Amino acid sequence: MTRSESVSRREYFKWLVSVGGTAALAACLDAQNEAPGEESVPIPKGDPSERPDRQHAWNDALETDDAGNYRLPTHHVLVAFNLLDDPTADDADTVESALRSIESAYGYDSDGLLFTVGYGPSYFERLSADSPIPEPRALTSIEDPVFDEFDGLIHLASDKPDVVLEAESALFGELSKPNGVEMDATLNGIVERADPRRTGFLGTGQPAAHADEIGGLPDGISEETPAFMGFKSGFQSSQAPEDRVTLQSGPYAGGTTTHLETLDIQLRAWFTQEDHWLRVAKTFSPEHAAEGTVGETGEKLDTATGAAEAAEQTASDARTEGVVGHAQKTARARDEDGTAPLLRRDFNTTDRDVPGLHFLAHQRTIDDYVRVRQAMAGEDIDGVGQRVNNGLLQYIFVVRRGNFLVPPRSKRSLPGIGEA
Structure with a gap:
């Protein structure tokens, strides 16, 4: 029995994306062709002129859920790279x-391909230029992460597993006609892949699909849960508008910055040590738990979490309830008008053979991210522990951090060297 026969098709495709390479792509295409009773749907081809100048402007290309929240693509690959020579x-x-x-090979939507190309501080050092973004650093007193020090990062996202695999292979010269379109050039000889290659997934039932990879699904987690920790995310009220995260001036106006934080999650402890009431209280706020406003997986929240209102009670909740929620702590860092400063494009992962999260966020400046992350850490809150009863900190652990500039499309190709 082949692996594709012994596990669910969905799990098999996620596994192939995590493996990567042309062999995984061939296996993915074979599995799709062998699907009984399923009609092959052509992948849409694209037109570069139809893509906006802002690389991070995905919202117009995304589908929405029933409540109107944007739904990110299912499959994600993060390809790190380094320059081979002075560009x-x-x-x-x-x-x-x-x-x-x-861009010609794939349409600008979730059935095609969405992607960004970003550059780290080391890239600008290579050019002997001042970096427009800072070096990554530890942001709280309870972390000791590895820092991403490679020159750049490509984020590939699609609902089709073969698309992310094929696009990656085509960019690095391992196949010549992605989706039947001839490559005019590749990145070969200019950059090379760097470690780690990171992958992940989103969507209802995805944690259940990956149960075998993490030693089984803990009791208490629904087969339909959309994320490892049991609750939906990406609510409109908690997401920055794309304009809010766009650089307004300077040489890279129209671009954005990216912070990438990789987290390990102690999932079994989360579901065995806490009941649903406490999971809601620690994820959102004690008031959310007391009033039953969340539901089993966040389905009652529509597009708004109510985190901004709960943020005002963070200090009092710590004193009277002995617990504060992740969302209410984080909402303390919103703009004065209540706008969230971060645009999350994060996704679940099992890259390290444990449940995890690649927390990828766009923001206007890295300082915006630091402000939100330090509010989430809650080190200023009396009445709760440094980790215990302090949101989700008892169960999530920072592994890596990295900062990147994502220029506008007009300057995305080796910025500071030449413009296409």
Whole structure:
């Protein structure tokens, strides 16, 4: 019996995405062709001129759930890369040709491909230029992360597992015609992949689909849960508008910044040590738990979590309830008008053979991220422990951090060297 026969198709596709490479792509295509009773749906081709100049402007291309919250694609790959040599203007032209070939191969939507290309501080050091973003650092007193020090990061996302695999392989010269479209150029000879390659997934039932990879699904977690910790995320009220995270001035106006934080999750402890009431209280707030406003997986919340209102009670909840929620702590860092400063594009992962989260956020400045992350840490709150009863901190642990600039599309190909 093959692996594709012994596990669910959904789990098999996620496993192939995590493995990567042309062999995984071939296996993915074979499994799709062998699907009984399923009609093959063509992957839409694209037109680079139809994509906006803001790389991070995905919302117009995303589907929404029944409540109107944007739904991110199911499959995600984060490909780190380093420059092979000092880049030239010709290299920049070649990179742009490769990226435009990918845009021609796939439509600008979740059935096609959404992607961003970002650059770390080391890239700008390579150019002997001042970096527009800071080096990553530890943001709380309870973490000791590894820092991403490679030159760049490509984020690929699609509802189709073969699309992210094929696009990655095509960019690095391992196949010549993604979705039947000839590549005009590749990244080969200019950059090389760096470790770690990171992958992940989103969607209802995804944690259950990955149960075998994490030693089984803990008792108490629904087969239909959309995320490892049991609750939906990405509510409109908790997400920054794309304009809020867009750089307004300077050489990279129209771009954004990315912070990438990789977390390990102690999932079994979360579901065995806490009942549903406490899971709601620690995720949202004690008031959410007391009033039953969340539901089993967050289905009662529509597009608004109520975190902004709960934020005002954070200190009093710590004193009177002995517990504070992740959402209410984080909402303390919102703008004065109540707007969230971060646009989350995060997703679940089992890359490290444990439940995890690649927390990818766009924001106008890395300082915005630092402000939110330190509010989430709650080190200023009296009445709760540094981790215990302090939101989710008892169960999530920072593994890596990295900062990146995501330029506008017009400057995305080796910025500072040449423009396509």
